[in-house]
Amino acid sequence: MSKLKRAQYDALLEPLQVQLANAARWLQHSGRRLVVVFEGRDTAGKGGVIQAIHEHINPRQCRVVALPKPSEREASQWYFQRYAAHLPAAGEIVLFDRSWYNRAGVEKVMGFASDAQVAAFLNATPAFEKQLIDDGILLFKYWLCCDQAKQEKRFADRRQDPLKGWKLSPIDLEARSRYRAYTDAREAMLKATHTAHAPWTLVDFNDQKLGRLTLIQDLLDRLPDTRIDAPDMTLPPLPGKPLREHYNVLQPIPTLKV
Structure with a gap:
């Protein structure tokens, strides 16, 4: 459980969200483009922080990209192609809830990509990101850190909460037994793609x-x-x-008496 009470958290978050709205206004005025990549283990908290960022920004300006597994056609394309299609235009913000780094994480650990494909990805990624930055995109990459005991508790919470059931998939359950493999994959990814022009920030x-x-x-x-x-x-x-409007409205449901 968080050491911060909800009221404390809300009081600290609100001024940050005001600053985010100001930053969005600057991006729109200047025509700059912003990409933020969120990576981390299952249950780390990617969705929550992404929601906190875009909650008070115009959805036409700020988009969340969370791509499903590639189609047969997409799997035959240049690996970065389906991600490049979602990059921002002038004044826009794109928040990647997982990203091209799927290849170095879940695809590697679960065997969806070969060793050769993963090696090619790690070799190509610094150059791909350098091209984005050289073209003027502001690119920030965050890895959300979560211990295994904390992950287990969050998995249990999801299993018991019917409103969070969609967050628990067979792939998530399989990943539980591969915690060490994900750690090794992450370390290899950081070593290959933590660059001066596009560094990783661990939180x-x-x-x-x-x-x-x-x-x-x-x-x-x-x-x-x-x-x-x-x-x-x-x-x-x-x-x-x-x-005053004149219309036929749906009647509210009467209060149920137990």
């Missing part, structure tokens, strides 16, 4: 609330310190009395 997400706050603050610190004031929206008075 402790054993406490998810604290992890979200830490990651968001780090992201804000890495963005250019440029503020664009919000436009002054003055609401002129209505020309007459407010109009």
Whole structure:
């Protein structure tokens, strides 16, 4: 359980979300493009921090990309092709909930990619990311760290919560027995792709609330310190009395008595 109470967390998160909204306004004004990659073990907390980031940003500007397994056609393409199709245009933000690094993680550990394919990926990725950065994209990569005991507890919580059942798949269950293999794959990935132009940032997400706050603050610190004031929206008075709608509405469900 988090050491932060919900009220404390909300009070700390709100000013960060205001800064995120300011950053989004700057991106839109400047035409810059932002890509943030979120990787980590199952249950680490990728979805929660992504939601906290995009919650108060225009969804037309900020998109979350969480791709399913590739189709037969996509599997025959250049590996990065289906990810490149989701890169941002001017002023946009793209948050990758898992990314091209699937090849170095789940695909390697679960045997969905050959050793040769994984080696080729690790060799090609620094050059691919250098091209993105040279083209002007702001690229940030985060790995969310989660201990095995914490992961086990979160798996159990998902299994017992009907609203979180969709988060638990057969692949997740199989991954439980391969914790060490995922560790080895992660270390190989970091060694090959932690570069000066696109470094990895590891964040402790054993406490998810604290992890979200830490990651968001780090992201804000890495963005250019440029503020664009919000436009002054003055609401002129209505020309007459407010109009009332006339329609047939669905009746509310009466309170159930037990």
